[in-house]
Amino acid sequence: MSTVVLGSANRDLVYRVERIPSPGETVLAASVSVVAGGKGNNQAIAAARSGAEVTFIVALGTDEPGDRLAAEAAAAGVTLQARRVTEPTGTAIITVDDNGENAIVVNPGANRLLEMLNVGENAAIAGAHVLVLQLETPMSAVIGAANAARAASTTVVLNASPIQPLPAGLLASIDVLIVNEHEARHLAAQTRSNQTQNEDENALASALSELGPAVILTLGPRGAIVCVPGELPVLVPGRRVAAVDTTGAGDTFCGALAAKLDQETRGTLDLGALIRAAEFATTAAAISVQRHGAVPSIPTLEEIRHFHSIN
Template identity: 45%
Template sequence: MTASVVVVGSANMDLVVATPTLPRPGETVLGESFTTVPGGKGANQAVAAARAGARCHFLGAVGLDAFGDELKGCLATAGVELDGLRRVVGPSGVALIAVDAAAENLIVVAPGANAQFTVLDAVDRELIESCDVLLCQLEIPLDTVAQAAAAARAGQTAFILNAAPARPLSAGLLALVDVLVVNQTEAAVLAGLDGGRDASRADNVPELLAGLLAAVPRVVLTLGAAGVAYADRDGTRLEVGAPPVAAVDTTAAGDAFTGAFAVAWAQGRPVEEALRWACAAGAACAQHWGASTSLPLRPDIDALYERAYQPQP
């Protein structure tokens, strides 16, 4: 049976500039190529889930502008079901992205229509209650995330929260989370630790996991090219390395990972297998340029998963 995933989140048009180096504060650098690519963490994760094989519904908002038309078209082409997509007066959300020669990036988001996505109606709640997994991020109003989480709890739907971008969250919202997916900086903010450069230290991982397990039952801590760490309140601790690839653009790699992980979780896969499969999705994504355009299809994920994690004859 096909896994069902509902994504409640943002849709943005990404305005992407390739540059040899990322600018420092106050610095201007000359860029190279420029492109517009449909994105937004919610829309990216919905496309990722659909391409990974789920029946995926997206609940979100876009503006009555050309970007809104393009965002809607991108989601529909990927097979995402859009009965919960709102068209609202005003501009669609945009993200300003710079990507350097090492595939590192800087991102600034202007929410636009996403900020107007404030209410879930009865049809939205019924859809969430009937699906296998609800997946949310934090580029939409927190109250909307809370409404979605409450609907998931009412329907005994698993709630996966990708707490990005980093922001403090209430204990009430965290109590509804089944699986928290964060990077080290986001983890540090939620755990009340130093969110500066020390948050990315490898020896900081146990402290981050312990701090988060005080609030949620399961944590997936993404570590970039190093893979992921997982911990839960039952005492399970896992470290999964990412497949080594030649990265071109890491902009949507985290969204590819999270969308694929939601599908694997909805399918009931063992957690280590789910993490490996999601790591393969993130690595496959990083080999291509752009956000939604780089999200891998299920055969590509399966192929990289088999090469990276399955014993070879």
């Protein structure tokens, strides 16, 4: 199996608070921790722990946080194609409340410099079975990677987060679009003239699948909706667990889903394969929300299989 992830890596400062502060409010933290993060980094490690052979294309500063992120990714079984640049490594400040909800502020830092792909990066994408993208790096690199993958018949998975307008050329090059409900409504409003606020999740998923790709709309603890063009949406139910920290759960879902697609599909991306991948990813995410931190919470393949077998 071969999966390439192109995306961001950050050093996360995570503050545990009773509640996330309102504008102008100061709250005291119960604790603070410094951990690996960034959507690309999280998804690469999640895919590796889920059994995929992963290469991570990333930009890191020539600083101590960059050294630590590189070492931690390698320790998780990820092969890095890392650009080491003079810009400081990306950082994020995360507050997590007693209900497990979070609020995040990201300074992209070195991630801003991942703009155009080089020969080696394009070759890695062309040789992969699955390419995973997010939107924490410049759109030029995202589009370039998707186009390179399309030319090589590599399956392209885009997690459209943080949400922003998606160029038509990018939509034409992706096979699977992963969005949460907020992102789905935002994207639907950009691409359609009618009101989307009152549409249910099935209608949203169907509308987005009309843009070309298969759509997986994540619903947090309720699971995910899978929709392919021309077919009715299918709900994959969530797992009932007691969440303590939702940070990184969406990234765990994306990485695990990519690993499952890498394992199961060889040029055939049908509804059944997507449903099985979403079931696997939902299980991985359910395990992750029962633990603290983004990367520390990501389960291994053995843990996912065990959890699935007893639930």
